[in-house]
Amino acid sequence: MSKLYTGAEIVFKCLEDQEVEYIFGYPGGAVLPIYDELKNHSSIKHILVRHEQGAGHAAEGYARSSGKPGVVLVTSGPGATNVVTALTDAYMDSIPLVCISGQVPTHLIGTDAFQECDTTGITRPCTKHNWLVKDIKELPKVMHEAFKVATTGRPGPVLIDIPKDIQFAKTNYTKFKKEKKLNGKIHNKFSENEINQLIDLISKAKKPVVYTGGGVINSGPQASETLKEFVRLIGFPITSTLQGLGAFPGDDNQFIGMLGMHGTYEANNAMHDCDLLINIGARFDDRITGKIDEFSPKSKKVHIDIDPSSINKIIKVDLAIVGDVNEVIKSAIKKINKKQNGLKDSNKQRISKWWEQIQKWRTKDSLGFINSDKEIKPQHAVKRLYELTKNQDTFITTEVGQHQMWAAQHYKFNKPNRWMTSGGLGTMGYGLPAAVGVQIAHPDKLVIDIAGEASVLMTIQEMSTAVQYNLPIKIFILNNQYMGMVRQWQELLHEKNYSESYSEALPDFVKLAEAYGCKGIKADNPDELDDKIKEMLDYKGPVIFDCHVDPNENCFPMIPSGKPHNQMILGPNDKEENKITGKGKSLV
């Protein structure tokens, strides 16, 4: 008879077979057997966070920057409920996470035992799938299936709930063989006919635009290379969602900036006026489309996505290609090269007027702002940070709010997996723990969390994690003492009634940094900004950078509530300002 292993041993055997290197977690009563087993598995390192939400976001940062699934280990009850925000965040942004939670022993389930909660019930709507393992014999199969579900098709989080008695129970384990065959939930069966139709549309378009999203990043680094080749081949302008930044070089001339609510004037106008819209791995999110009824009214729409349920969910499209982004555009390139070699030149001619129009829109300089020599403007701070870090391979995470949008607008990304931000769920407090995870995956790279002072306080305790593991993350706080985005909306929509959006009694971030055992730097003068940033970059450990910025700055451009893409509010440089009136107010 083969050797019997305990449930806890099997958990680690599976993790080893899945080539897991790091677990982000926090111990507790119901996972103690698994924690007890940790010492016997030297290839797996555990990162002790300070709050389970931090474990989830750190695993997200790890996954997004490395392309590997993030693994989370938490206890039952509060451990599991604390991780729910991170699971939901990963679900919305399609990040592969495998969360293992402890559960009270099977005979106590349903008795309101100490630290019991219905974990699979609570996490059902925020995971791709979850399992409550009540039979030890099921455990190996479930563990491996969990990794498969999390990483295949459209990625996402999964959860395995393991009762404590199952962690002690014994069964045998046969070594896992990774199967090549994909399961039925994966769709990569696009047809040649669909590719032909796509090329036909491409060769006829006069005003085309390519709109890419996080799906390109999720398809792997190769997809970004293929995308570059594709877009250069067809010569079309390309815009990206918040999640897709980095898939196409941000400083390339064909890139017309981010689109959507805080996207550039040229990107949004191109979306509105185009006659062909090619959506690659994006999902027509409501921050992108603005008013649905007036969204890109004159265009033929193509949607390339791996998730069939994304197609026609919000916007009806004329051509849907369900498949892996990389595979689809690779076959499109192949076909163009084979059959339509002249396309490159004919395309250029046909769309030259369109490019002229885009150049005109570009002259609006919609990301412009009025700089100051007295106060640090937040946009200026991000720009300087970019200039001083662009020569090294830098990873940026953010929290959620104005600073996030300024980072997206003014920091240029040239490679995928360098930009980690909470887009779908919009989770304040995401950036700091995510930076922890990114730094774990890339110990020698520069990792910066561009943060707001309100967001960062939601998960500030993870500084302690950064210090414990010597992770030299830089927390670059654009401190305007307000929940800036809330304040901005209150200014524009609620007659400047700044209800509860001002943070009184903020901590002294420099002292806070020192209390955690890391370095604190404060800047409040534009003259000293560059030197202070350099000081931050030169320091070999974690830094909290408290950058005091103009508290009244707003994030422009902005598509106001209830308006289509071609009716944006531009910044103070532009005089024809739109006002948000009437019903739009109540509906944002």
Added chain:
Amino acid sequence: MSSPKSAYSIPTKKGKLDTHIFVVWVDNESGVLARVVGLFSGRGYNIESLAVAEVDATKNISRITIVTTGTPQVIDQIKLQLKKLVPVHKVADFKREDKKVIFKEMALLKIVAKKKKIEKCLKECKKFNPVILDKTNKSVVVQITALRREIDKMSKKLKPYGLTSTSRTGAIAMTRGADTFK
């Protein structure tokens, strides 16, 4: 409705609502019904009726039949979202008007009334394969099988004759002819 202005979209054109019957083959495991029903409630879809039972004990397959209404876009979404669930094997989607599909629902009706009224009731039930399951001097329990709408109508009709209690299974469906849904 005044003109909708919103960053969260409010559709101006309300699509026509169709009634569809979904048949979903799932692994009969704990929580699977909650996943299916949770998908409907979580995404704001309608459930008019729901019938579920295991149909293959060796393969552990349950068959769930759901009657729902929605715009064509929503119906499409329901199908695609259901297919994404891990324990779901296949999903069939039938329009209620579909002639190639049989829809049936069973109902138990309890009528408490005098003999004459009970007889009248049974006469009304005649076209719906009535089976008398229980009979006393002043009551009868009758089983009928019919379409959802027919049962709706019967319930209304029989109220004045002493219908006191109705229990319904929810619609189930099967294709006509030799073909099975693949």
